[in-house]
Amino acid sequence: MASGHTVVGRPRPRVDAMRQVTGQIRYADDLTLPGMLVGRQLRSPHAHALIIGIDTRRAEALPGVAAVLTGADLPIAYGILPVSQDENVLAVDKVRYVGEPVAAVAAVDAATAEAALALIDVQYAPLDEVTDLAEALAEDRPLVHGDGIGRNVHRMASLEFGDVDEGMAASDHIREDVYFYSGNTHAALETHSALASYDADGKLTIWSSTQVPHYLHRAMERVLELPAGRIRVIATPNGGGFGGKADPFSHELVAAKLAMRTGRPVKITLDREEVFYTHRGRHPALMWVRTGFRSDGRITAMHFKVFLDGGAYGSYGIATLYYTGALQTTTYRIPNYRFEGVRVFTNKPPCGPKRGHGTPQPRFALESQLDKAAEDLGLDPVAIRRVNLVEPFSTTVNHLRITSCGLDDCITEVVAASGFAEKHGRLPPGHGIGLAVGAYMSGAGLPIYWNDMPQSEVQIKVDRGGGLTVYSMAADIGQGSTTMLATVVAECLGLEPAELNMVTADTDLTPVDLGSYSSRVTFMAGNAALSAATKIRTRIFEAVADALEADAADLDAAGGRIFVAGDPDSGMPWSEAVRRAIAASGPLVESGDYRAPDLAGPYKGSGVGISPAYSYSACVVLLRCDPETGMIEVERVWLAHDIGRALNPLLVEGQVEGGVHMGLGEALFEEQAFRGSMHRGPSLLDYKMATTLESPPVETILVESFEQEGPFGAKEVGQGPLLPVVPAVANALYDAIGVRADEIPITPDKVVAALRDMARGKPARFGPSSIPDVDFPAITRVGRPEEVSAS
Amino acid sequence: MTDRVLSLRVNGETHEFAAGDNLTLLEAIRARLGLVGTKHGCDLGECGACTVLLDGLPVLSCLVLARRAEGHEITTIEGLAAAGRPHALQSAFAELGAAQCGYCTPAMLLASRALLDINDHPTTDEIREALAGNLCRCTGYGKIIEAVHLAAARGNG
Numbered sequence A: 001m002a003s004g005h006t007v008v009g010r011p012r013p014r015v016d017a018m019r020q021v022t023g024q025i026r027y028a029d030d031l032t033l034p035g036m037l038v039g040r041q042l043r044s045p046h047a048h049a050l051i052i053g054i055d056t057r058r059a060e061a062l063p064g065v066a067a068v069l070t071g072a073d074l075p076i077a078y079g080i081l082p083v084s085q086d087e088n089v090l091a092v093d094k095v096r097y098v099g100e101p102v103a104a105v106a107a108v109d110a111a112t113a114e115a116a117l118a119l120i121d122v123q124y125a126p127l128d129e130v131t132d133l134a135e136a137l138a139e140d141r142p143l144v145h146g147d148g149i150g151r152n153v154h155r156m157a158s159l160e161f162g163d164v165d166e167g168m169a170a171s172d173h174i175r176e177d178v179y180f181y182s183g184n185t186h187a188a189l190e191t192h193s194a195l196a197s198y199d200a201d202g203k204l205t206i207w208s209s210t211q212v213p214h215y216l217h218r219a220m221e222r223v224l225e226l227p228a229g230r231i232r233v234i235a236t237p238n239g240g241g242f243g244g245k246a247d248p249f250s251h252e253l254v255a256a257k258l259a260m261r262t263g264r265p266v267k268i269t270l271d272r273e274e275v276f277y278t279h280r281g282r283h284p285a286l287m288w289v290r291t292g293f294r295s296d297g298r299i300t301a302m303h304f305k306v307f308l309d310g311g312a313y314g315s316y317g318i319a320t321l322y323y324t325g326a327l328q329t330t331t332y333r334i335p336n337y338r339f340e341g342v343r344v345f346t347n348k349p350p351c352g353p354k355r356g357h358g359t360p361q362p363r364f365a366l367e368s369q370l371d372k373a374a375e376d377l378g379l380d381p382v383a384i385r386r387v388n389l390v391e392p393f394s395t396t397v398n399h400l401r402i403t404s405c406g407l408d409d410c411i412t413e414v415v416a417a418s419g420f421a422e423k424h425g426r427l428p429p430g431h432g433i434g435l436a437v438g439a440y441m442s443g444a445g446l447p448i449y450w451n452d453m454p455q456s457e458v459q460i461k462v463d464r465g466g467g468l469t470v471y472s473m474a475a476d477i478g479q480g481s482t483t484m485l486a487t488v489v490a491e492c493l494g495l496e497p498a499e500l501n502m503v504t505a506d507t508d509l510t511p512v513d514l515g516s517y518s519s520r521v522t523f524m525a526g527n528a529a530l531s532a533a534t535k536i537r538t539r540i541f542e543a544v545a546d547a548l549e550a551d552a553a554d555l556d557a558a559g560g561r562i563f564v565a566g567d568p569d570s571g572m573p574w575s576e577a578v579r580r581a582i583a584a585s586g587p588l589v590e591s592g593d594y595r596a597p598d599l600a601g602p603y604k605g606s607g608v609g610i611s612p613a614y615s616y617s618a619c620v621v622l623l624r625c626d627p628e629t630g631m632i633e634v635e636r637v638w639l640a641h642d643i644g645r646a647l648n649p650l651l652v653e654g655q656v657e658g659g660v661h662m663g664l665g666e667a668l669f670e671e672q673a674f675r676g677s678m679h680r681g682p683s684l685l686d687y688k689m690a691t692t693l694e695s696p697p698v699e700t701i702l703v704e705s706f707e708q709e710g711p712f713g714a715k716e717v718g719q720g721p722l723l724p725v726v727p728a729v730a731n732a733l734y735d736a737i738g739v740r741a742d743e744i745p746i747t748p749d750k751v752v753a754a755l756r757d758m759a760r761g762k763p764a765r766f767g768p769s770s771i772p773d774v775d776f777p778a779i780t781r782v783g784r785p786e787e788v789s790a791s
Numbered sequence B: 001m002t003d004r005v006l007s008l009r010v011n012g013e014t015h016e017f018a019a020g021d022n023l024t025l026l027e028a029i030r031a032r033l034g035l036v037g038t039k040h041g042c043d044l045g046e047c048g049a050c051t052v053l054l055d056g057l058p059v060l061s062c063l064v065l066a067r068r069a070e071g072h073e074i075t076t077i078e079g080l081a082a083a084g085r086p087h088a089l090q091s092a093f094a095e096l097g098a099a100q101c102g103y104c105t106p107a108m109l110l111a112s113r114a115l116l117d118i119n120d121h122p123t124t125d126e127i128r129e130a131l132a133g134n135l136c137r138c139t140g141y142g143k144i145i146e147a148v149h150l151a152a153a154r155g156n157g
Helices: A017-021 A057-061 A110-118 A133-137 A164-169 A213-224 A250-262 A272-278 A317-330 A360-377 A381-386 A407-418 A481-493 A521-544 A574-585 A649-668 A725-737 A748-759 A785-790 B025-032 B088-096 B105-118 B124-130 B142-154
Strands: A037-043 A049-055 A065-070 A101-107 A121-126 A153-161 A173-181 A193-198 A204-208 A231-235 A266-269 A285-293 A299-309 A337-344 A431-441 A456-462 A468-472 A501-504 A555-558 A561-564 A588-594 A614-625 A632-642 A698-703 A780-782 B004-010 B013-019 B051-054 B057-060 B073-075
Touching: A017 B088, A017 B105, A037 A110, A037 A250, A037 A272, A049 A101, A057 A065, A065 A110, A065 A250, A101 A110, A101 A250, A133 A299, A133 A337, A153 A317, A164 A285, A164 A299, A173 A360, A193 A250, A204 A213, A204 A250, A213 A231, A213 A250, A250 A266, A285 A360, A299 A317, A299 A360, A317 A337, A317 A360, A317 A431, A360 A381, A360 A431, A360 A725, A381 A407, A381 A431, A407 A431, A407 A614, A407 A632, A407 A698, A431 A725, A456 A521, A456 A574, A468 A481, A468 A521, A481 A501, A481 A521, A521 A555, A521 A561, A521 A574, A521 A588, A561 A574, A574 A588, A614 A725, A632 A649, A632 A725, A649 A698, A649 A725, A649 B142, A725 A748, B004 B025, B013 B025, B051 B105, B057 B105, B088 B105, B088 B142, B105 B124, B105 B142, B124 B142
Parallel strands: A037 A266, A153 A780, A204 A231, A299 A337, A468 A501, A632 A698, B004 B073
Antiparallel strands: A037 A101, A049 A121, A065 A101, A153 A337, A173 A285, A193 A204, A193 A266, A285 A299, A431 A614, A456 A468, A456 A588, A555 A561, A614 A632, B004 B013, B051 B057, B051 B073
8 A cells, every 4th residue: 555545645625525515514503403492601790709699580480491500500620631620610609700601591592591691690799800920920819719819820840851051051152032922712713502402311412513522521421420321422513623622611511401401402602702701722921931052053952931821720721831841842952951831820711722732832932032043143044943953763852752754854845935045134124034943743642531542443334335434533623534534544445535424523423532632633543544444454355355366465445446456457346345245254344543652751741742743844934014004914925844644635735724824813913812801802803813815825835754653654734834834924024124023913013113112222122021030849850861761 | 572574585485484673684594594504603794604695795694684685685505506506616615625614615605606796707816805804714715715716717607
């Protein structure tokens, strides 16, 4: 199969494309059931308050209201991480952000449900609010979690690999910079929706726009106190995810509980404002980075500090914190590295995982600082990156295993395609070009809850007529995971992807896949599917070998036929081969699975950042900036991505272009902004994302490094390409007007203010200038990989 | 609010049902007629996901009262394919990967159809202008614009 692929590597439409373009694809809110009720949630108007009492009697008495719930009805706490079980389905005793669900109703229609919410009387006793990082780190503010006052620290981390002091001492030049990356949100076009049904036999079914049906299943088992076998979770096609549908959510558990209470189906669909409060988006990150360089640009040591504003709950936040420190070493060889970080609680909607999860922020800081260091040292931006590039098949100082790495090729390609070398520093005033790179995981190396089971399982069943069905819990969130699975199986068995039946994301029907997060599905579910398909292939080849007068090992499958390799006209049709296989050895049903290798390093926190493989990207942004208005127009973006192997180049390009879109939005427009604890504009009018008019042409270049552990050599593409876009914009702005954007989004007001500073002889930059004085815990010193393995 | 008979002509079929005067066209299409191919993303006219055609012109159905649509020809995504044959735009969107999650796609297709109806060979800037009110979070718009060009090149419909 090493050569002559007939499916892999060819651009093809999604297997569900015609259903999408005809409006036939069904998202969660498109579903209705007989007798269905409408559910709605009452949300807190206070950012921080004790709940003194809730009187639901008037709401319950309203004709058409079937049930009313409060926190007392669902007292068991939950959360996506086992160490952060800090959320209640409906607030118990206390609310922690404006928009937190407090009560819920089910009624015959939306108007009645909303009228009922207005009749619920909640008595609050407001508390002082904790609205920002400085307040959260103060000793005298009320605790968001717990009673009394104190610092609102959720988690701290302090790690050192190698010897940073020694590395700094050996450097010729040290840079120290401070950066701020604003929070922003996913803004998937589909708002979250869940439909729950509880039948008379005691079986609960939920259809939900979730990226993680398996983790939702576990949360429902816990909170609703039902055996897992009596709960069926079906993840409907997500109308966009980006990490925003990767937690178990209040509305899902509420819909289920209301269905159980009423015995009728209940659907809850969030409105757009509720989505902004549900959030789980990018953590605002204040960052300080001190790096030592040799005069030739080589990094000798790096010390990185991060301060994350996590909002009111844990969500994925502990993982996020470690991610902000983990992947710096995956692009550049950093021989000595120290990471200190803190995540705080504030009275704002919880932050969580958004495309790139915790890594776009440090990537922005690192790539911006490298540009500055290059200028300090008289190097060009390409040279300083090249001299530091990580080696393929190496181990980083923080014990991450690097396998295939096409970053060098990505830089070469993107520099050549963009004419970077000819343009950088040479464009007319107001025009600039910038370069940056990045790397991302092809799946988190560990599951979210500890277990020793596979991270992905796939089953394949072939019926007597030759029809083939693939069963996988992978949730298609728009990234094309179902098409990916069909591609892998079709290639292995010589079929067309569109011919296959795909059953996905249903806990009753499909074996476990952990979910569509951490860019894990192609690598993990893809490998599981390949494993299952290979078993089917082997059985079929063995069953027909005699009839084809050949060894099973010499057979091949393509174009719907099984034949002797090299002679496609020989052999027999797939359907005939299937009949023979079933006759020879029974039902043609096989399963496959994937387990990531054990990659964890010898320290606490090493579970975050490990991955079976890393994707690499390099980006060049060409822009112009009007110095009068500060308006920036991105004219063109080039992005080279090391995908390992493009299973379907059309879908891979789509992921790259989407990542560029989201990266440009984060760089230039998007901000989940607050006035105190109040969201400044929880609407798509106020939350600015790029339209067609702000979206430049994107030239995608795919670099194939053929990852040996990936399915057909593939790695991830869903998240990595976003990473270099943001710093490439900042670096291009400097090239255009000489202003350093040390904070994003880069809005016109900030640009104009910096140009005025420049005119007055002040530093031409904007962004933070200092960090809070925090006593991080004592550093945990971890030996370099070579030292640890030697001992 | 008293219900009165409402008569809507959607995709060539007339539907009569009782409704309050505050029913939006989006609610009528999705909840009353069951044509759920039309999407909602904000219910405030900000995202464009609910776009349908009213006498061939794109409108945001969340901002149009259903009663205002009486006497007009309404086209939804379910009415874009003629006689079971996909419209050229539908084929082009599918072939070129212009839909990822697919949620904005019905609206994008209808807004594109309205453009091609009045301009059978639009420039890229004309396409960008025509689709500026339709947000897409997945694609960055590049493949959508390519698909409109391809459909135009093949002939509208």
